[in-house]
Structure formats: structure tokens, C-alpha cells
Amino acid sequence: MARKLSVGAVGGLLGVTASSLLLMKTKNETVWEKVTMPLIRLLDAEVAHRLSVILASRGLVPSFPTSAADKEVLKTKVFGLDFDSPVGLAAGFDKNAECVDGMLKMGFDFVEVGSITPEPQEGNAKPRVFRLIEDEAVINRYGFNSFGMDTAYSNLTKRRNKPGIVSINLGKNKTNENAVDDYVKGVLKLGELANILVINVSSPNTPGLRKMQGRQQLAELIEKVLEAKKTLSNKPPLLVKVAPDLTIEDKKDIAAVVTNAKTRVDGLIVTNTTITRPESLQAVDKTQKGGLSGKPLKELSTQCIKDMFDLTEGNIPIIGVGGISTGEDAYEKICSGASLIQLYSSLSTHGPPVVGKIKRELAELLRDDGFESVADAVGCDVIPFGCPGTPTSKEQMHQINFVEAPK
Numbered sequence: 001m002a003r004k005l006s007v008g009a010v011g012g013l014l015g016v017t018a019s020s021l022l023l024m025k026t027k028n029e030t031v032w033e034k035v036t037m038p039l040i041r042l043l044d045a046e047v048a049h050r051l052s053v054i055l056a057s058r059g060l061v062p063s064f065p066t067s068a069a070d071k072e073v074l075k076t077k078v079f080g081l082d083f084d085s086p087v088g089l090a091a092g093f094d095k096n097a098e099c100v101d102g103m104l105k106m107g108f109d110f111v112e113v114g115s116i117t118p119e120p121q122e123g124n125a126k127p128r129v130f131r132l133i134e135d136e137a138v139i140n141r142y143g144f145n146s147f148g149m150d151t152a153y154s155n156l157t158k159r160r161n162k163p164g165i166v167s168i169n170l171g172k173n174k175t176n177e178n179a180v181d182d183y184v185k186g187v188l189k190l191g192e193l194a195n196i197l198v199i200n201v202s203s204p205n206t207p208g209l210r211k212m213q214g215r216q217q218l219a220e221l222i223e224k225v226l227e228a229k230k231t232l233s234n235k236p237p238l239l240v241k242v243a244p245d246l247t248i249e250d251k252k253d254i255a256a257v258v259t260n261a262k263t264r265v266d267g268l269i270v271t272n273t274t275i276t277r278p279e280s281l282q283a284v285d286k287t288q289k290g291g292l293s294g295k296p297l298k299e300l301s302t303q304c305i306k307d308m309f310d311l312t313e314g315n316i317p318i319i320g321v322g323g324i325s326t327g328e329d330a331y332e333k334i335c336s337g338a339s340l341i342q343l344y345s346s347l348s349t350h351g352p353p354v355v356g357k358i359k360r361e362l363a364e365l366l367r368d369d370g371f372e373s374v375a376d377a378v379g380c381d382v383i384p385f386g387c388p389g390t391p392t393s394k395e396q397m398h399q400i401n402f403v404e405a406p407k
């Protein structure tokens with residue numbers, strides 16, 4: 001009897017495991033929306049996140065590669081790098097560079113890892129990540145939980161010769177007063193493994209971090225980071241990630257710094273999560289402390305992209321991120337001035353099929369509007385063609401967006 005029970009229990013467990021894996025690997029959008037995601041939501045949000053990273057690190061993800069036909073219109077060149085599509089994974093999902101290849105397999109055409117801090121640190125107390133289901137949003141106050149740069153270095157070294165564009169997002173340790181030092185350490189340790197380097201000065205969950213976006217602090221930080229970058233043989237493009245909660249004066253200051261010859265960067269990531277809480281929020285967890293992302297962030301981040309594109313006169317390529325869950329959202333970001341786009345929250349709301357859907361819909365929208373490439377559409381809603389200081393033609397715009405990597 002006992003033997004029968006244990007055989008039954010093992011059989012049952014195997015059955016549940018097999019069907020769970022099938023549910024995680026299916027490509028069917030309806031199955032994900034109606035079955036897999038509701039099941040995942042039975043788990044605590046952070047547990048579900050950790051499980052997703054583990055599965056992705058073993059390649060147990062459905063794959064939505066960019067189709068050859070869509071690649072024709074979606075392929076793009078930014079920072080001198082060739083992207084099959086402009087759709088990338090935003091920072092925060094793969095904080096320790098554990099599942100880059102899994103996320104590339106899922107269909108992202110570049111993956112940003114991090115934020116990575118020099119020393120390992122726990123981050124804030126749990127619970128620290130909340131799903132706002134009704135709002136298609138997330139609030140997190142992880143506070144840079146990181147295994148530290150040595151672990152990220154070892155993970156990235158193991159996959160060094162594999163294809164795929166990897167962006168490395170650097171953060172600072174909570175207890176280190178000298179933030180500049182931490183970013184420099186990150187550049188020196190991880191820079192050689194990066195196709196793109198990002199300095200994140202905009203997470204709301206590390207006290208004082210966002211002050212680094214101030215004119216003088218930002219200029220000092222970039223100067224030191226650029227000096228450190230000179231020692232690297234590969235010289236990856238350097239990007240700064242900014243918050244959506246900036247005043248127009250803050251934005252002007254940032255634009256002035258990043259376009260100044262001495263402190264010029266290669267790109268901006270616009271935006272991180274917001275500390276604001278729109279009136280429209282419905283979920284009970286809307287008052288949780290932390291950064292809000294997903295749908296309610298969309299407009300704020302799009303406006304910020306428009307402002308930064310305008311203030312930098314389209315001279316600094318922008319990665320647009322915040323509330324993208326459809327091809328139309330991605331297109332809106334591109335027309336507002338983004339050369340590439342990223343997402344995170346919609347992946348946790350809708351599951352992996354959202355990656356394939358965004359690419360498919362974006363390709364269709366571009367074609368319908370007569371654009372031959374993503375680059376041709378960048379900033380088309382913002383730039384009045386022919387105005388002084390702005391491109392006079394789509395061709396000129398195309399050239400602007402084909403920015404070569406720095407030598």
C-alpha cells in the first residue's frame with residue numbers, strides 16, 4: 001500500500017513537473033495569458049522572478065526569434081552595433097548575468113544585465129516587489145540586491161564567445177559613500193565583457209543615488225568613468241540611465257552635460273521607474289514604497305524621451321523604456337526619439353509571448369507607415385523637418401541614428 005502510494009506520489013510529482021515545464025515552454029499566447037501566468041501569479045512575486053531566472057539560465061524558455069521578413073524592417077544599427085530588432089530586455093530581470101543566453105533565445109535582441117554592485121549586497125528587506133495586476137504594473141524596492149561584480153564577471157566570462165549583444169548596467173553599494181569609485185570599479189572589472197556599458201544613477205531605492213543626476217555630480221562621474229574606459233581595449237559605448245521624475249531644468253542640465261565634449265556619452269536610457277503614483281492606480285499595493293513600472297509609467301517615460309531627444313537635438317541615441325507591452329507602445333517610443341527600446345514589466349504581466357508580439361506588431365506598423373527601417377522613424381513625431389538645427393530629411397535622420405561606436 002505504502003509502496004503504491006509512494007509510486008503514485010512520484011508519478012504525480014513527475015506529471016506536475018512535466019506539465020509545468022510544458023506550460024513554461026509553450027509558445028501559445030492564450031495558454032500563457034489564461035493558464036501559465038495565473039499559475040505563476042500563485043507564487044510570491046520575488047519567488048516567481050527567481051524561478052524564471054533559473055529556468056531561463058537552463059534555456060527552458062519559449063523562443064520568439066525575429067522572423068526573416070520582420071528583420072528586413074526591424075534590423076538597426078546603433079552605437080556601431082548591429083541589432084536584429086530594436087527590442088531588448090531592460091535591467092533588473094537578470095541582475096547577476098545568469099540567464100543572458102536564455103533571454104536572447106526568448107527573442108530579445110539585446111539583454112541588459114544588472115544593476116551590478118562592486119561588492120555583494122542583500123538589498124532591502126522582503127517583501128520588496130509587488131504585482132499591481134489591475135494596473136498592469138509593478139512596484140519594486142529591491143535596493144540593488146546583487147551577487148557582486150566578481151560573480152557577474154565569472155558568469156559573463158563563461159559565455160564570452162557566444163553571440164548576442166550584452167549591456168552591463170552598473171550600480172553602487174549602499175554603504176559606500178564614494179559613488180564615483182563604485183562605478184569606476186564596475187567599468188574596470190566588467191567593461192571588457194560589455195558591448196554597452198550603462199551607469200545607472202536613477203534607481204529610487206538606493207538613498208542619494210538620484211542626486212548623481214545633478215549637473216556637477218553627473219559631470220564628475222562621467223569624467224571619471226570615461227577616464228576608466230580609456231584603459232579598456234574594447235571601449236564599449238557608455239550610456240547614462242535617467243529617471244522619469246525629472247523637472248525640465250534637471251533634463252536641461254543632463255542634456256548639457258552629456259553633449260559637452262568633455263563629458264559626452266554615447267547614449268541615454270530613458271527611463272527608470274517612477275516614485276510618483278498616478279491617480280488611476282487601482283491595486284491595493286499602489287501605496288507600497290519603491291519604483292513604479294509598467295503601463296502607468298508609459299506616458300511619463302515617453303514625454304521624457306521627447307524632452308531628451310529635443311534637448312540633445314537628436315545627437316545622443318536614446319533607448320526608450322517604460323510601459324511597453326505592444327508594438328504600438330514601442331512605435332510610439334521610437335517616434336518620440338528612441339533608437340532602441342527595452343521592456344521588463346510587461347514580461348512579468350503577459351509572459352514571454354509579449355516579446356514576439358511586440359516585434360511582429362512593430363514591423364507591421366513601420367511597414368504600414370511606409371518606413372523602410374526603424375532608424376528612419378526615430379523621432380518622427382518630435383522633429384519638425386527643416387527647422388534650424390534639426391534634420392532636413394529622413395535621409396539625414398537616418399544618418400544621425402547610424403551612430404558609430406567611439407574609437
Ligand SMILES: Cc1cc2nc3c(=O)[nH]c(=O)nc-3n(C[C@H](O)[C@H](O)[C@H](O)COP(=O)(O)O)c2cc1C
Pocket residue numbers: 090091092093095114115129138140142144169200203241271272273293294295297321322323324342343344345346
Ligand atoms: C523588479 C524590477 C527591478 C528593476 N531593477 C533595476 C535595476 O537593478 N537597475 C535598473 O537600471 N533598472 C531596474 N529596473 C527598471 C527597469 O529596467 C525599467 O527601466 C523600468 O521597469 C521601466 O520599464 P518597464 O515599464 O518595461 O518595466 C527594475 C524594474 C523592475 C520592475
